[in-house]
Amino acid sequence: MASFRNIAVLGGTGQVGRPIVKALIDAGFNVTVVTRSLGSNPKEVNGASFVTSDYTYESLVKIFTGQEAVVSAVAAGPPIAAQKVMVDAAIQAGVRRFIPSEYGSSSIDQPLEDFKKLMAPKTELIAYLQEKARLHPQFSWTCLSGGALIDMGIPSGVWGFSMSDRTATIFDTGEARFDSITIPAVTRSVVSVLQGPADSANKYLLIRSFTVSQSEILAALEDITQSKWSVSYVNAENLRQEGWKLLAGGNPKEGIENIVRGALFQGQKDISVSQDALANTQLGIQTTNLRDYLESMVKN
Ligand SMILES: NC(=O)c1ccc[n+]([C@@H]2O[C@H](COP(=O)([O-])OP(=O)(O)OC[C@H]3O[C@@H](n4cnc5c(N)ncnc54)[C@H](OP(=O)(O)O)[C@@H]3O)[C@@H](O)[C@H]2O)c1
The missing domain is CATH 3.40.50.720 (NAD(P)-binding Rossmann-like Domain)
Structure with missing residues (x-):
């Protein structure tokens, strides 16, 4: 074809x-x-x-x-x-x-x-x-x-990072690992x-660009900006439950946002797919370094 x-x-x-x-x-x-x-x-x-x-x-x-x-x-x-x-x-x-x-x-x-x-x-x-x-x-x-689109998740603040005032909201421990794409x-x-x-x-x-956790992103951002970010913590399960209530109450935007964050960032699980299952090579996706990609986002 x-x-x-x-x-x-x-x-x-x-x-x-x-x-x-x-x-x-x-x-x-x-x-x-x-x-x-x-x-x-x-x-x-x-x-x-x-x-x-x-x-x-x-x-x-x-x-x-x-x-x-x-x-x-x-x-x-x-x-x-x-x-x-x-x-x-x-x-x-x-x-x-x-x-x-x-x-x-x-x-x-x-x-x-x-x-x-x-x-x-x-x-x-x-x-x-x-x-x-x-x-x-x-x-x-x-x-x-x-997986989760890093170009939407970071600038929008949905993933918990605020570039302008260098603050981070970490859900549970920040150790949950998930797939992300650029x-x-x-x-x-x-x-x-x-x-x-x-x-x-x-x-x-x-397809996948990186497997990441909030903690890894925070470490990279602190390294890029050469500064210690101010961190606050949120209970992911509470946020997830609040999200379903908001959705049922007719607030889909905030509801879905909270469900997604509460579920994705919860605990210390790793939900990344195995390397063998990826079509990256077939589709010509180049390897991307998380720190380099975040640095280009910070600069822009
Ligand atoms: N994995 C992630 O983190 C992630 C993040 C964001 C999006 N996504 C996925 O990517 C896809 C596109 O999302 P997006 O954020 O790019 O979408 P979006 O910007 O909100 O909307 C895309 C387009 O959909 C059209 N559209 C048709 N019916 C609409 C309606 N009733 N309300 C609003 N827009 C409507 C509009 O085009 P016209 O006005 O020109 O008709 C709009 O520009 C979705 O499947 C989404 O789930 C994934």
Whole structure:
């Protein structure tokens, strides 16, 4: 299967979608960003065409016709389930590969019960893709799962670090270890899949930049900034329980944030996947050093 050329990207205006679009353009693909609203934006930005869609089947079939692959980076929450319509429209339009909005921790082999519950719509979509690929052999899918995105977790403060005042909130002991991925590794993976689609057809691929703990990040940040950071401690289990209450009370943003932090950073467990399970080499992901990466984040 030769490299695809024409790629439609949904959610290409978002945090993860924007860098994916840029990487695809840089790699020479013809990119169409499918957005719900153009707003005041032009119809072409840095080589990508923009088209609007209300995410209905009819609208998407029209847009996907002539596209060889669809990459979704739509937001977590209700848009994840809306991808079923995107899959149906892609099949009808003759699209050959669908990459769903995944990119985070594994939604098919998830060790954390809280994550399993939160990720149920993503897990359901994978089952949907598997079934559709069985029924339509010309259609295929690839999933990319990399663990927690360091480029979102650190600058947003969600992982407990504040660069501006050099303070850290450590959950429990800070020793829980988990997989993390960088945006460049995600974008490299998407480009690799679309350049050599045969190797990744109907596969759930695990990728990783580093396995980290909060303590390791804090040590690296203290070394980079040559200063002792001010540290406070939070009980992860209390935070996790508070998160579920907030979610049930209609506050999904703070609720999910607290559940994720309470579950991921809890205790001293190591939930990293084994090296053998990783598709890093297949996808051409370069080895990244945690300290160097954090240093570039601190400088920017
Ligand atoms: N592992 C991690 O740590 C991590 C962190 C962040 C994200 N992720 C994953 O990466 C994927 C993309 O997340 P993101 O943070 O990049 O998403 P985002 O920036 O919040 O949203 C991406 C795009 O989704 C589109 N969208 C469609 N329906 C929407 C709706 N009802 N509400 C809001 N946006 C909607 C919007 O594009 P238009 O307005 O152009 O239509 C938006 O720009 C998700 O699967 C998420 O779970 C993982």
